[in-house]
Amino acid sequence: MLEVNGITKSYGKLMAVSGVSFRADYGETIGLLGPNGAGKTTTVSIIAGLLSPDSGEVLIEGKQVKRDTDPVKLKIGLVPQEMALYDQLTARDNLTFFAALYSLAGAKVKRAIADALTLVGLSDRAGDKVGTFSGGMKRRLNLAAALLHDPQILLLDEPTVGVDPQSRNAIFENLETLKKRGKTLIYTTHYMEEAERLCDRIVIIDHGKLIANDTLQGLHKLLPVTNVIAVELDHADGFKPEPMLALPEVKSAELDQGTLRVGVHDLSRGAPGVLRWLAENGHSYNHVSSEQPNLETVFLTLTGRSLRDSR
Numbered sequence: 001m002l003e004v005n006g007i008t009k010s011y012g013k014l015m016a017v018s019g020v021s022f023r024a025d026y027g028e029t030i031g032l033l034g035p036n037g038a039g040k041t042t043t044v045s046i047i048a049g050l051l052s053p054d055s056g057e058v059l060i061e062g063k064q065v066k067r068d069t070d071p072v073k074l075k076i077g078l079v080p081q082e083m084a085l086y087d088q089l090t091a092r093d094n095l096t097f098f099a100a101l102y103s104l105a106g107a108k109v110k111r112a113i114a115d116a117l118t119l120v121g122l123s124d125r126a127g128d129k130v131g132t133f134s135g136g137m138k139r140r141l142n143l144a145a146a147l148l149h150d151p152q153i154l155l156l157d158e159p160t161v162g163v164d165p166q167s168r169n170a171i172f173e174n175l176e177t178l179k180k181r182g183k184t185l186i187y188t189t190h191y192m193e194e195a196e197r198l199c200d201r202i203v204i205i206d207h208g209k210l211i212a213n214d215t216l217q218g219l220h221k222l223l224p225v226t227n228v229i230a231v232e233l234d235h236a237d238g239f240k241p242e243p244m245l246a247l248p249e250v251k252s253a254e255l256d257q258g259t260l261r262v263g264v265h266d267l268s269r270g271a272p273g274v275l276r277w278l279a280e281n282g283h284s285y286n287h288v289s290s291e292q293p294n295l296e297t298v299f300l301t302l303t304g305r306s307l308r309d310s311r
């Protein structure tokens, strides 16, 4: 559906995007992750055809988007990072304006506007001025504006920034609905938990370069320890975790306030041995759980820096 091949873009001496490639299929959601200034918006703008790359190309259904009037371009809907709405106009009038930009006309427009408002849950506020909307409602209207021409690919550039948890959830539900309809979503964010919830594949960029492109599971495999088994021991006094390091699959073992934490690479291969060892050595316990490190840890492992505040 969408193919990004080695795109590069510099601003003067600054290499904003450098040789980034990835693909996205029908019904697939790709998370585009990276810290501030990583090159996410530049990448999205190139895919949307708003910026031309210095080198590389973007193919949509195998075709390159060349000019502004190219019909292939209509396959794309962009939800920009900076919202573009008119406070003095009603929600419906804002959407009418965007529909005109996409050259939609006649009865089609009314239907498209009604459908988009229903999807984002703003039908009952259609006649209200956008100036009276909350930040979350504006974000949802921003999403509706990108959906009017029913694009196959939706580019979302940090669509939940400054949005309260309730509206964020509403946006997620809208996106899950679109995904079920087979849309291709490119979701830009620096919130790990969002990417973990929504995305089938994760592309991580840092300083303009692609540093990972994999499924969530695949990314977890990059970590030295992919699961932690936490065991609350009945009698932790004097317990020595070190001998456990000799067990297969066990990468780390430490005692933390009565809880034994054992890092294993593969949970299904590592856990039985760990529990058997505890039983054979007479250690009883009252609670066992497993924890997976999150994408934040993946990013930290790949770059040595934290995602939220690194540059």
Ligand SMILES: Nc1ncnc2c1ncn2[C@@H]1O[C@H](COP(=O)(O)OP(=O)(O)OP(=O)(O)O)[C@@H](O)[C@H]1O
Pocket (backbone or CB within 6 Å): 011, 014, 015, 016, 034, 035, 036, 037, 038, 039, 040, 041, 042, 043, 081, 190
């Ligand atoms: N028009 C421009 N002129 C000069 N430099 C720019 C321009 N647009 C972006 N840059 C620079 O390119 C780099 C990548 O910017 P970009 O906006 O793509 O990052 P981003 O990943 O979207 O960041 P954020 O998370 O803050 O939105 C940054 O160093 C930025 O300062």
Ligand SMILES: [Mg+2]
Pocket (backbone or CB within 6 Å): 040, 041, 042, 081, 157
């Ligand atoms: Mg950006």
